[in-house]
Amino acid sequence: MVLAMVRDVIIVGAGIAGLTAALYTSRQKMSTLVISADLGGQLLIAPEIQNYPGFLSISGFDLIKKIEEQAKTYGTEIIFDQVTGIEKRDNHFIIKTISGSYEALSVILAFGKTPREMGVPGEQEFKGRGVSYCVICDAPLYRGKKVALVSWGHHGAENAALLKDYADKVYWIFPSDKPAIEEDILAEALSKGNVELLPRTVPRIVKGDKKVTNFVVKNKDTGELKELEVDGVFVEIGYITKTEFLRGFINLNDEGEIIIDDLCRTNQEGIFAAGDVTNMPYKQAIIAAGQGSIAALSAYNYVMRLKGKKHIVKADWKHIKGIKKEKSDKGLFLKI
Numbered sequence: 001m002v003l004a005m006v007r008d009v010i011i012v013g014a015g016i017a018g019l020t021a022a023l024y025t026s027r028q029k030m031s032t033l034v035i036s037a038d039l040g041g042q043l044l045i046a047p048e049i050q051n052y053p054g055f056l057s058i059s060g061f062d063l064i065k066k067i068e069e070q071a072k073t074y075g076t077e078i079i080f081d082q083v084t085g086i087e088k089r090d091n092h093f094i095i096k097t098i099s100g101s102y103e104a105l106s107v108i109l110a111f112g113k114t115p116r117e118m119g120v121p122g123e124q125e126f127k128g129r130g131v132s133y134c135v136i137c138d139a140p141l142y143r144g145k146k147v148a149l150v151s152w153g154h155h156g157a158e159n160a161a162l163l164k165d166y167a168d169k170v171y172w173i174f175p176s177d178k179p180a181i182e183e184d185i186l187a188e189a190l191s192k193g194n195v196e197l198l199p200r201t202v203p204r205i206v207k208g209d210k211k212v213t214n215f216v217v218k219n220k221d222t223g224e225l226k227e228l229e230v231d232g233v234f235v236e237i238g239y240i241t242k243t244e245f246l247r248g249f250i251n252l253n254d255e256g257e258i259i260i261d262d263l264c265r266t267n268q269e270g271i272f273a274a275g276d277v278t279n280m281p282y283k284q285a286i287i288a289a290g291q292g293s294i295a296a297l298s299a300y301n302y303v304m305r306l307k308g309k310k311h312i313v314k315a316d317w318k319h320i321k322g323i324k325k326e327k328s329d330k331g332l333f334l335k336i
């Protein structure tokens with residue numbers, strides 16, 4: 001089924017990047033459709049966020065609901081579906097989904113990154129209830145508690161070094177003989193004496209009731225099972241981008257991330273990207289939101305040019321009625 005309506009912009013993904021982009025595009029009066037597999041993305045499994053400006057503490061869900069409401073106030077439409085392909089036809093893009101296809105003058109790709117999972121029983125059940133995929137985000141929530149860390153290499157050592165300052169006890173699970181080769185960061189991770197190394201060990205089962213209570217791990221050589229009493233299991237074994245359907249059309253880096261420039265433009269004119277799906281190395285909510293706004297303003301300028309309008313935004317305040325610019329020898333001022 002092809003819908004005849006051509007939107008100004010279609011945004012793929014309703015995480016914080018996509019919803020922020022939608023807030024901006026719909027506020028700029030662009031007809032905006034968000035197509036997403038779910039509402040909220042990774043923030044749905046972030047029980048408490050303490051580093052989003054404006055909130056001392058807020059759950060990922062509450063933050064997302066606020067931005068959704070804000071975007072809908074300006075006319076954003078959201079549908080739940082999975083995007084499977086994008087094609088360019090003249091000046092339009094055809095966005096294909098599992099159940100149909102949609103047309104737009106511009107596209108913002110904001111479909112995030114998915115943490116690689118352990119694939120063991122109990123993992124899905126306890127996501128956000130003790131199973132976390134983000135040490136930097138959630139370590140402060142485990143102050144004085146016992147946790148397990150599944151991670152290795154330089155990244156694993158950094159995570160262990162961070163966790164040791166919050167948790168009373170850290171069980172560090174890794175499949176090789178040594179968790180990381182860099183002696184300095186390893187020494188830092190072990191400096192407090194509360195990190196216990198479990199080499200040649202792999203995850204088996206996450207157990208609990210309302211929250212995680214135990215983590216069963218297995219020695220790779222002996223097959224021996226060990227049941228650790230823990231309040232949390234941190235899994236930091238990388239993130240995966242599911243961008244295969246874009247390969248050959250959108251430039252991706254070796255990690256499969258979408259390559260963007262400072263204005264969140266991809267190699268395809270009219271297609272922009274924002275948030276964790278991009279090659280921005282810092283994967284954080286505020287950064288995804290910031291990029292969402294940049295991608296939105298870039299999409300707005302692109303569509304205005306396409307429509308032959310001179311109305312290009314350089315700064316949002318230029319569109320607020322009643323604001324006048326005044327020049328003086330001290331520079332340019334706004335008169336409200």
Ligand SMILES: Cc1cc2nc3c(=O)[nH]c(=O)nc-3n(C[C@H](O)[C@H](O)[C@H](O)COP(=O)(O)OP(=O)(O)OC[C@H]3O[C@@H](n4cnc5c(N)ncnc54)[C@H](O)[C@@H]3O)c2cc1C
Nearest residue numbers: 013015016017037038041042083111112137275276284285
């Ligand atoms: C447990 C956890 C805790 C965290 N805590 C913090 C924190 O405290 N502070 C902080 O700053 N950051 C935190 N982060 C990181 C933060 O959540 C991410 O950086 C941010 O959510 C990225 O937003 P995004 O919109 O780019 O992507 P995502 O949140 O991944 O959203 C992507 C959206 O796209 C949808 N989607 C994916 N593929 C498709 C497709 N093919 N078609 C349609 N829709 C699709 C998904 O369903 C989802 O809705 C945490 C992450 C996790 C996992």
